Amino acid sequence: MRMKTAVTTATSNAVLKSALTFQELLFTLQGFWSARGCILQQPYDVEVGAGTMSPETFLRVLGPKPYSVAYAQPSRRPADGRYGENPNRLFKHTQLQVILKPPPSNIQELYLESLAAIGIDLRQHDIKFEEDNWESPTLGAWGVGWQVMLDGLEITQFTYFQQCGGIDLDPITGEITYGLERIAAFLQDVDSIYDIVWMRDAKTGRAVTYGEVRLAEELQFSVYNFEKADVEKLWQHLDLYEAECKALLDAARPTLEGEDAVARSRVPVLAIFDLCLKCSHLFNLLDARGAISVTERVGVIARVRALAVGVAKAYTAQQTVVGSAAVIGAVS
Amino acid sequence: MPAFLLEIGLEEIPARMIAAAQKELAERVEKMLARENLLRAHAVQSYSTPRRLAVLVEGVLAHQPDTQEELVGPSLKVAYKDGAPTPAAIAFAKKAGVEVSALRTITNAKGEYIGATVERKGRPAVEVLAEMLPREMAGLYWAKSMYWRAGKPERFVRPLRWLLALLDAEVVPVEFAGLKADDVSYGHRVLHGDAPVVIAKPSEYVAKLEKAKVVVDVEARRQRIRKALDAATRAVPGARWRENEELVDAVTHLTEWPTALLGNFEKEHLTLPEEILETVMRDHQKQFVVEDANGKLLPHFLAVLNTEVGAAGAAIIRHGNERVLRARFNDARFFWDVDQKISLTDRVEMLRNVTFHKDLGSYYDKTEKNLKTADYISKKLSGYHSDDWENIRLAVELAKTDLTTEMVKEFTELQGVVGGLYTNAQGIPKDVSDAIYEQYMPLGATNRIPSTKIGAILALSDKMTTITEMFKKNIIPTGSKDPFALRRAGAGVVRILAENTHVHGNLHLVDVVHATNQMDEADKTLRFHVLDFMLDRLEFYLQESCEIRLQVARAVRNSGAATYDDDSAGKLVGYGYVAGFAKALNEQVGSADVLAVAELLKRAANIQRQAKEKGIQFSGEEAAALLVDPAEKELAQRVTEVDASIQKNYREGKYSEVIAAIAGLQQPLNAFFESVMVMVDDEKTRNNRLALLARTVAVVRWAADFSELASI
Known part of the structure; x- marks a missing residue:
């Protein structure tokens, strides 16, 4: 059942024809930030709820090394799934995450230039930076910033990270998170995410829509997340990943506190973090399944947080000595 | 300059x-x-x-102007030995930046010192x-x-x-x-x-x-916004924008060069409840609602922009705003439809999975406690066989179920309102849906309180249960820390008790405090603690909402009528009377009569206090047979009359007569103090007189602690 939407206002077709497709939007933003000194990374290949949870953000913001990176991150939020029936909501949406560490003093201007690059002429739009602070209890992270509103639509989250994994950050990191589906729907002037043109064949002009690419995925994952996921097994998975994550962290501690540089560099902190991400995703699945009771909820969040904080500490400890890598990707 | x-x-x-x-x-x-x-x-x-x-x-x-400063140094004795300057004097001169020869002798109350006049050059x-x-x-x-x-x-x-x-x-x-x-x-x-x-x-x-297209003056910007809103609204005949100072303020601080833009939405969305439409526009989109002369919503909105554009830009921005609004309204409609698949009645069990507070369990547990509280309040109000108990029970049971709906998950500020709208749509009796709708009222000191009886009972039970349960876990507001807004909840309880026409004549603060804490002896300390907290709210309510002077608010807060202690059992009055009396007293408090009797009552209270401090024990009621002096006999009789008058007139809302009766004690008290010696040697007579004064003070104190009023 798709929502019927009455369109009474005249849409500006001129805008529509020249609007970027979904994949062009991604290329353009990646190209924009690449030209401004960002490493382009690929989406992280473990389930995450947001681009922030990718190690390219969660771990790279820790410690003193400057780092600038941009990447698209498909972000899974099982509870937000709507079986593909709601035109504005997705189980899995795509964030374009830009990390600027430290933030350049013209970071807002850079961001506004990126909007111009994707075809938004600010002289013909209303843009506002409205207070919106970000906090993730499971990651022990928070920052202050804005939601960027374009003609009444929230298109970007803009955050100055202050703390991550329970660790105070220095330098601070600037994080820009574009909601790609929203921006694409805005640029193409469609009322349903599923009507977004994902790509257009250059020769034939044939368009492939977002719905054609992703609708089945939304439906099937909603069915799994809400109905089929085996609660018992999810708990077991959570326990297993947690136990392994914890055991590895415990085992790593003496090495990370020691002097042996080679042994320290071999501590698999990055792999341990994957186990922590697995736990976070399993928590989200259990939550969507309605399997976490009131009394359990706080406890499970605390369990995941403990892992995240442990990984952040281990990563920082490892960087302190191993950190001889050259400074990479500073935005000019 | x-x-x-x-x-x-x-x-x-x-x-x-x-x-x-x-x-x-x-x-x-x-x-x-x-x-x-x-x-x-x-x-x-x-x-x-x-x-x-x-x-x-x-x-x-x-x-800066140049200044002269007098510096005081060590004492003369220390500064000179045998007429020659000591190292102390030299150090002082150096510090002051003057020659030793420029040091003077200064004589002050402490003795003789050396000093220096220092010129300070202005910078x-x-x-x-x-x-x-x-x-x-x-x-x-x-x-x-x-x-x-x-x-x-x-x-x-x-x-x-x-x-x-x-x-x-x-x-x-x-x-x-x-x-x-x-x-x-x-x-x-x-x-x-x-x-x-x-x-x-x-x-x-x-x-x-x-x-450079920036209006730096905030007031000028505010006026610009108001004018722009007016001008944009004129495009719709007979329409006006719904005044909202908070929103005007918000957009004033979000813009440097504000303009206003009128947009439209499809008429069919007007079938959604107005509360939902307005919340979406006002809270989520910071848009102004447009209404007709009767206050009915029109299918338009006003957006305040931080830019100035021509017709083409306006069309683009309008279209963008309309798109977002349409999506939001469609969302709301979608939520409404989806939510109807499970009736609120069937959602009661789902409350087990909604946290009220991590130490206090789920909303299911909270609902059970609310029910006990509501039961007690209902019986206090209407006796054991209340006709509307079934409706009250239903209202309490369903009150929190809207927390499980998609609509409230999306529009959290609409909790209660959504419950009211849904129960109404789901064929639940109107008395019940109205009550659910009103349960969170009042949201602030100037906002509406529940208007219905069941709404009042529901709101009182919910708020009092929250306060008591939090107090039990030692979550008590201190200073600026009140994370669960317990003060606001308490203030809401007092306002409902004082102002809701269904309860203000019959329900006392102590009733609702006991309702959550049903006379369990073990909980007596907690009960007093909660009551004290609530009486602070009363004092605040009287001062802030009723604009009553501090001393009067205190006098009433400490009165027997407002506080009820075990001594005056059986004398509980509706809290509407307490507020009513406070207002009347506030008007008359400056009068010579009130001041005079307050002064005398304060004296009476002081005599007792001093006697108690000396360890003298006396009862709260005199023995008539031991009264000797005509003046004390007269006082005793008058106090009995005044007592009856206070009790009768207070409960009939004849507050002026209560105050007049108290003021009437001026003459017998004066006569008493003139001719009767209280602290006589004869112990029996002395204690009996102290008892008489104690009764006098207590009788008046039931209405107000007049000793607070002597200092106005």
């Missing part, structure tokens, strides 16, 4: 923090100038936009300002601040981007947050661009920025 201008340029400040910061910066700069002796006849103006805070002071001295204002301003800027209060520079040298609300500081045409070279002040400001980001706006002197600040 020169003028001083400071402008702090920064990334967008949260709208809610701007007004206070603007005020504080102006006060800090003014105080600093005064402290530094740099102010004469002066005028202070302050300005702000999302990207700047500014203060302009006229009448600043270009140079140029520019120098002083450059030195002092960083401290003032760093001292600004922010509800939430951040670091942004490497090494984290300072915190501020958002990163600073420029500083402008001028004393007339001269740049004040102040440095702060890695920036050095200049004579350059910046205009509207889009309409003016990056080009610097040079300010040659403070007086041209406002006009120059206006040219």
Whole structure:
């Protein structure tokens, strides 16, 4: 059942024809930030709820090394799934995450230039930076910033990270998170995410829509997340990943506190973090399944947080000595 | 005389923090100038936009005046030995910067000392300002601040981007947050661009920025917004925009160059409840609602823009805003439809999975407790066989079920309202759905309270249960810490008790306190604790909502009628009477009669207090047979009469007569104090007189503690 939407206002077709497709939007933003000194990374290949949870953000913001990176991150939020029936909501949406560490003093201007690059002429739009602070209890992270509103639509989250994994950050990191589906729907002037043109064949002009690419995925994952996921097994998975994550962290501690540089560099902190991400995703699945009771909820969040904080500490400890890598990707 | 201008340029400040910061910066700069002796006849103006805070002071001295200061040194004895200056004297002269020969002798109350007159050369204002301003800027209060520079040298609300500081045409070279002040400001980001706006002197600040498409004066911007809203609304015949000062304020602090834009939505969305439409527009989109002359919603909205565009731009922005609104309304409709698949009645069990508080369990548990509270209150109000108990029970059971709906998950501020709308749509009796709708009222000191009986019972049970349960877990508001808004809940309870017409004649604060805590002896301490907290709310309510003087509010707060202790069991009155009496007393409190009797009652209370301090024990009621003097017999009789009069008239709402009866004690009390000696040697007589005074004070104190009123 798709929502019927009455369109009474005249849409500006001129805008529509020249609007970027979904994949062009991604290329353009990646190209924009690449030209401004960002490493382009690929989406992280473990389930995450947001681009922030990718190690390219969660771990790279820790410690003193400057780092600038941009990447698209498909972000899974099982509870937000709507079986593909709601035109504005997705189980899995795509964030374009830009990390600027430290933030350049013209970071807002850079961001506004990126909007111009994707075809938004600010002289013909209303843009506002409205207070919106970000906090993730499971990651022990928070920052202050804005939601960027374009003609009444929230298109970007803009955050100055202050703390991550329970660790105070220095330098601070600037994080820009574009909601790609929203921006694409805005640029193409469609009322349903599923009507977004994902790509257009250059020769034939044939368009492939977002719905054609992703609708089945939304439906099937909603069915799994809400109905089929085996609660018992999810708990077991959570326990297993947690136990392994914890055991590895415990085992790593003496090495990370020691002097042996080679042994320290071999501590698999990055792999341990994957186990922590697995736990976070399993928590989200259990939550969507309605399997976490009131009394359990706080406890499970605390369990995941403990892992995240442990990984952040281990990563920082490892960087302190191993950190001889050259400074990479500073935005000019 | 020169003028001083400071402008702090920064990334967008949260709208809610701007007004206070603007005020504080102006006060800090003014105080600093005064402290530094740099102010004469002066005028202070302050300005702000999302990207700047500014203060302009006229009448600043270009140079501090020179001053003379008298320094006092060591005593004469220490300073000179045999007529020669000691090392102490030489050190003092050095410190003061004078020759030893210039030291003088100063005689003061403590003795003879050496002293020196020091000339202090005034410094140029520019120098002083450059030195002092960083401290003032760093001292600004922010509800939430951040670091942004490497090494984290300072915190501020958002990163600073420029500083402008001028004393007339001269740049004040102040440095702060890695920036050095200049004579350059910046205009509207889009309409003016990056080009610097040079300010040659403070007086041209406002006009120059206006040219750069920034209205720096907040009031001017507010008026501009109001006019723009009016003008845009005129396109719809007979329409007006719904006044909302809070929203006007919010958009004033979100814009530098505001304009207004009228947009439309499809008429069919008007079938959604008005509450939902308005919440979406006002709270989520910061848009103004448009209504007809009867206050009925029209399918339009007004958006306040931070830009100025031509017809083409307006069409694009309107279209964008309409798109978002349409999606939001479609969402709401979708939520409504989806939510109807499971009736609220079937959602009761789902409350087991909604946390009320981590230490207090789920909303299912909370509902069970609310039910017990409501049961007690209902019986107090209507006896054991209340006709509407079934409806009350249903209202309480369903009250929280809307927390499980998609609609409330999306629009949390609509909790209760959604429950009311859904139960109404699901064929639940209107008395019940109205009550559910009203359960969270009043949301603030000036907002509506529940108007129905069941709504009042539901709101009272919910709030009192929350307060008591939190107190049990030692979650008690202290200072500025009140994370669960218990003070607001308590104030709401008092207001409902005093103002809801279904309960204000019959229900007492003690009833609702006992309702959550049903006379369990073990919980007696908790009960007193909660009652005390609630009486503070009463005092606050009387002062703030009823505009009653502090002393009267205190006198009533401490009265037997308001507090009820075990002594006066059986005398509970409706709390509407307590508020009513407080208002009447407030009007008459300054009169000579009231003052005179208050003075006498205070004296009576003092005599008792002193006797008690001496360890004398006496009862609260005199024995008639032991009364000797005609004046004490007279007083005893009058007190009995006054007691009856207070009890009768108070409960009939004849407050003036209560006050008149109390004032009537002036004559017998005067006569008593003139002719009767209380502290006589005969113990029996003395204790009986103390008992008589105790009864006198207690009888009056039932209505108000008059000893508070003697000092008005």
